[in-house]
Amino acid sequence: MVLECKRCLYDSNHPLGLVIDEEGVCSGCRIHEEKNSLDWSQRFKKLKKITNSYKSKTAKYDCIVPVSGGKDSYFIIDMVKNKLGMKPLLVSYNKMFNSKEGIDNIANLRIKFDCDFIQKNVNPSILKKITRKTLYKYGNPYWHCIAGETVFPVQMAVQLKIPLIIWGAHQGLEQVGMFSHTDEVEMTRRYRQDHDLFGIEVNDISDTYDDLDEHDLMNFLYPPFTDIEDIGVRGIYLGNYVRWDPYAQHLQMVKKFNFKGKKLSRTFDCYDYCDSLLYSDLHDLLKYFKHGYSKVTDHVCREIRFHRISRDQGKKIIDFYAQQQPRNIDIFCKWLDINEKALQLILNNHRNKSYWKEVTQNKWIKRKRVLVPTKTPPSLKYPNVALKAHSDNNYTTVGKGVNWPKDVSKQIRKWL
Numbered sequence: 001m002v003l004e005c006k007r008c009l010y011d012s013n014h015p016l017g018l019v020i021d022e023e024g025v026c027s028g029c030r031i032h033e034e035k036n037s038l039d040w041s042q043r044f045k046k047l048k049k050i051t052n053s054y055k056s057k058t059a060k061y062d063c064i065v066p067v068s069g070g071k072d073s074y075f076i077i078d079m080v081k082n083k084l085g086m087k088p089l090l091v092s093y094n095k096m097f098n099s100k101e102g103i104d105n106i107a108n109l110r111i112k113f114d115c116d117f118i119q120k121n122v123n124p125s126i127l128k129k130i131t132r133k134t135l136y137k138y139g140n141p142y143w144h145c146i147a148g149e150t151v152f153p154v155q156m157a158v159q160l161k162i163p164l165i166i167w168g169a170h171q172g173l174e175q176v177g178m179f180s181h182t183d184e185v186e187m188t189r190r191y192r193q194d195h196d197l198f199g200i201e202v203n204d205i206s207d208t209y210d211d212l213d214e215h216d217l218m219n220f221l222y223p224p225f226t227d228i229e230d231i232g233v234r235g236i237y238l239g240n241y242v243r244w245d246p247y248a249q250h251l252q253m254v255k256k257f258n259f260k261g262k263k264l265s266r267t268f269d270c271y272d273y274c275d276s277l278l279y280s281d282l283h284d285l286l287k288y289f290k291h292g293y294s295k296v297t298d299h300v301c302r303e304i305r306f307h308r309i310s311r312d313q314g315k316k317i318i319d320f321y322a323q324q325q326p327r328n329i330d331i332f333c334k335w336l337d338i339n340e341k342a343l344q345l346i347l348n349n350h351r352n353k354s355y356w357k358e359v360t361q362n363k364w365i366k367r368k369r370v371l372v373p374t375k376t377p378p379s380l381k382y383p384n385v386a387l388k389a390h391s392d393n394n395y396t397t398v399g400k401g402v403n404w405p406k407d408v409s410k411q412i413r414k415w416l
Contacts, residue, residue, distance in 0.1 A: 002368075005024065006023070007026070008304045009297060009304070009314050009318065010028060010297070010301055012026075013292065014175070014176055014291075016171070016172050016175060016176045028176045028177040029305060031173060034180065035181075035243050035244070035245075038182070043181070043242070046241060047084070047236075050236065051080075051086055051164070054086075054164045055086065059162075060116075061087050061162050062162075062164065063086050063087075063166050064157050064164070064165045064166070065088040065091070065165075065166050066091055066153040067091070068093075068102070068275050069099075069101070069102025069104070070272065070275030071246075072168040072246065072249060073105075073109060074109060074259045075168070075249040075253055076166065077090065077109065077115065078256070078257070089115070089156070089162065090115045090117045090118070091152060091156050092106065092117070092118070092119045092120070092152075093119070093148035094119055094122070094398070095275075095278075096124060096145075096395055097142075097145070097276050098275060098395055098396045098397065099262055099274065100392070100396050101260040101261065101262040101275065102275025104260055105260050105275060108259075109257075112257050112258075120152045122144070122148065122219050126216045128337075129211055129212055130143065130144045130217070131336060133205055133210060134200070134205065135336075136346055138198075138350075139290055139346070139350030140198075141278060142278060143200060143205075144220070146197060147197060147220045148220060150187075150192045151192070151220055151221070151222055154223055154228070158223040158231055163231050164236070165233065165235040165236070166235075166236055166238060167237050168239060168244075169239030170185060170237045170239055170240070171195070172191070172195055173237075181240050183240075184241075186237070188235075189222050192222070202220050202222075245306065247302070247303065250272075259271070261274045262275075264281070265280070265281065266294060266295065266324050267294070267295050267296040267321050268321065269299040277395060278332060281326040281327060282332050285325075285347070290350055290351070291355075292352065292366075292368060293322070294318070296317065296321040300318055301314070313378060316372075317377075317378050319374055320376070321377070331392060331393070331394060334394070344362070348364070351364060354367070355367055
């Protein structure tokens with residue numbers, strides 16, 4: 001029997017695993033309560049004690065910080081460099097599906113924080129082969145992005161002998177209460193495989209009779225345990241020591257460092273994955289087909305827990321955004337050299353029959369939580385009103401980046 005949380009809008013079918021207690025409240029909401037009960041000043045002191053132990057007067061870098069052109073990168077570096085006084089090496093995996101805003105954010109980040117920066121660029125032809133395989137076999141066009149983002153920092157830590165990696169928030173903790181903040185869980189190879197990659201490791205990608213070989217996949221191999229143990233590599237999450245609030249953090253970074261957002265088609269959150277034309281687009285549609293909910297549900301549940309919107313408002317927001325069509329399917333098809341009709345066939349093949357029913361050929365209806373048709377987005381105080389939803393012609397693979405248009409920057413600052 002599927003149970004739905006009485007506070008947020010997650011249910012017991014959440015792919016990360018979620019428990020609903022006798023009062024009808026999910027484990028994610030229960031762990032979120034810790035944000036209002038823990039002594040965060042004491043937890044920050046504990047964080048400083050950990051990071052101080054890795055500071056070096058002779059080494060060029062004290063830690064590695066994984067970054068991207070979206071999400072929490074600005075906040076993490078500001079915390080690590082300006083508040084903890086660390087000397088970070090910034091590392092980034094090029095996902096290829098970059099938006100112009102994401103490229104601008106990376107360029108601005110390097111300038112504003114004045115840190116050394118290393119980016120991993122894998123041969124696009126190899127990434128296309130991997131994407132064709134993971135899309136067809138697993139219904140996941142984003143596998144190489146998550147695999148690369150989670151393994152490249154560890155590879156660099158081993159290669160450069162930098163034992164400390166500092167990540168942002170733990171997804172399993174934030175969404176479903178997989179751990180308590182006080183558990184101080186750290187990044188592990190096992191968590192990456194089971195949850196970040198949904199059990200799909202490098203060895204699962206290649207088959208005997210396809211065009212992928214071990215050389216194509218070597219960029220995604222996790223370093224051997226012996227190397228990690230010899231160097232003492234560990235990955236800590238700031239979210240265990242800092243009261244994590246992505247909405248408030250993003251607004252702060254817009255105001256302080258000119259961080260850019262992007263108006264997206266399938267969610268109201270214009271900052272979380274503003275760097276990708278695929279994640280909150282086609283990838284999110286596949287999430288909806290496979291798991292019965294979209295990224296907007298994650299954003300809504302987060303905002304409900306922070307009491308910025310009500311549960312009824314959240315339902316209306318989901319009803320609007322979850323039925324919006326991806327805006328950039330044509331760009332993906334062009335990049336992968338695939339016909340849109342063929343892509344639609346693949347998408348339908350990965351629909352979860354527990355959530356979807358084919359009533360006629362290629363016409364599907366949702367079995368559970370049927371969306372209420374609506375043409376206009378619900379009223380929501382969120383600073384994406386200054387962002388224009390422009391059409392992108394291609395992915396921006398690399399670029400120098402540019403500054404905000406003055407009129408847009410002024411609008412956002414005025415709102416703030």
